[in-house]
Amino acid sequence: MLLKKSSFIALLLVFVACQIQVSAQVSAIKPGEVWPDNRGEHVQAHGGGIIKIGKLYYWFGEDRAKDNDPAKRYVACYSSPDLTNWTFRNKVIKTGDPANFGKGFVLERPKVFYNKKNRQYVMYLHMDSANYKAARVGVAVCDKIDGDYKYLKSFRPLGEQSRDIGQFVDDDGSAYLIFEDRAKGFHIAQLSDDYLSVEKEICLIKAPLEGGALVHYKGLYYAIGSALTGWDPNPNKYATATSLSGPWSEFKDIAPPETNTYGSQSTMMVKVVGTKSTTVIFMADQWRPKAQWDSRYLWMPLEIGEGKLWLPKPQPWKIDVKTGEWKYTDEK
Template sequence: MTLTSFHPGQVWNDTSRNRIQAHGGSIITVDGVYYWYGENKEFTVPGSSIWHWGVRCYSSTDLYNWEDRGLIVPPVEDDPEHPLHPGQAVDRPHIIYNEQTGKFVCWIKVMSKGSLQRSTVLVADDILGPYEIVQTWLRPLSMSAGDFDLVVDPHDGKGYYVFERVHSELIVADLTDDYTNVTGYYSTHFPQPQPPFVREAPAHFYRERKHYLLTSGTTGYYPNPSESAVSPTIHGPYTVLGDLHPTDASRTSFHTQISSVFEHPLKKDLYIALGDRWLPTYLDDGDHAHRAFEEHFAPGRDGDVRMEEFAEVNTSQADYVWLPLRFEGDRPVIDWHDEWSLDDFEDR
């Protein structure tokens, strides 16, 4: 069946009628074609010990109907110590194009035991690969680097790496000219004492000469109230604007965590928040959901936050919630839509 609109939170299949596997995903436009890529979780079921099965990519010309283009970064199956082994916690790939080198540059977060989180960096001549690893187990700025976004300044092509310094604060770091490392220059933002208050899952976008960062709290797979911030420069200072989803009574960002924001190249002022609904079977509403949030992430007697997981987390069945942003002055706001269409927005 050919789709002609978005249906947030419903199962989304590709053109071969298979469930789309592009979690923690982003979209990049190449020669007028949209490419949606993300974590392939098709085998990540309870008890499998498989965290990922590579990075999968899909292509589309309308954003509704997606053709499976396969694994652009396949897993490394025969080496448990390799950062791309299926048992490694590979998360949130981001790809940007470098005009100077003509390379597509992909960064991937890899979590290790404990709180140490590091990066693997790959490059390719084509968006669909093959990708060659150029950095493994990278600790940018000698920091444990968690959820992140990659940013290219639309005016001068300069690259930036925006990441959560694990359980601490958000960092904006300058990338080298080839986008494969950091230069050493960085700024710090939104310091917090501990999860769940620490901001993670940064999603950057640029609008009307201002830089925006959308973030979530640190609560594992359980969704929480999102937050937006705006700055005249990418290095700040950022002004916090509040919850992106003010009409959501459950205070769970419509049971979603945003992974990236896509600016539509052909529609006027259309920014789409791409979100993951990691726990589609837990959709409590209203005060009950917020009480569950507090119970699962309340401080214990020792002051540490109790990070209890749900009985079953089956990310192979996670769904997607794509919703448009609207703006109240500078403030971005996301409203719920059971269905929406690109036709609702003006052409550029």
């Protein structure tokens, strides 16, 4: 029996849709290259952070798409079961100036925590005026991880300046905000029980660092930060301590200094604990200030342990999030 023309067209459209979905599958993480999402579009999650809920990883970051309204600021949310293939979920923040910071206001480095007590997702943001003089954090909340977040307030944590921010959740579930204070250094501060404010300072690392990232690995804390060079990359450095409160070791390079961290700046370290191994991923941005929508990502497994940390030369790689094992791939 011959198919009716309308039925044939419907089947053809289904076939094309399936082919598009297959073509959008990503087989390896390729540092510095365009990272297509399920729609085939470059992931817009710059300055971002990762949170795992159930079997899915969620990646939040600055959405700097070229067609965004320049008077607004956007945060996008993506999900993935494997840290490689990302599905666009929502622009969870799409806002004009929420607190009268003025023209060119700043909304950067979104980091989301899940507060189990209140069953609420809490987002911290670097919020600022165009001249970076306000130096505050913003807080937004949502009952759904990929819903529309409601802006609550902005403030200076513990009364201190705050520009670049990072997040850290320790193995015991304690939640911390990392923030850069140009006047004093690199703050590590614990959040309040509801995560809506900063309760107390755990440590002030007296070093001029931003892009703060922390991980707890085999009994040691590792902290990474970058120098204050604006959009320009620089040699990121790391230090270690047996306690978040310190004392912290001397800072050392994480990569050959002449590479300027392979043109990237740290934003987070993601620890993948599997059945066979634990991998710590260096998550960084390769900023393109004149084409921010085309800024790239440098994700690489770190060589880490016994107080040492090193970022290998970037090349394509794969990870099995179930076993925690990773390997290089020859895929181009």
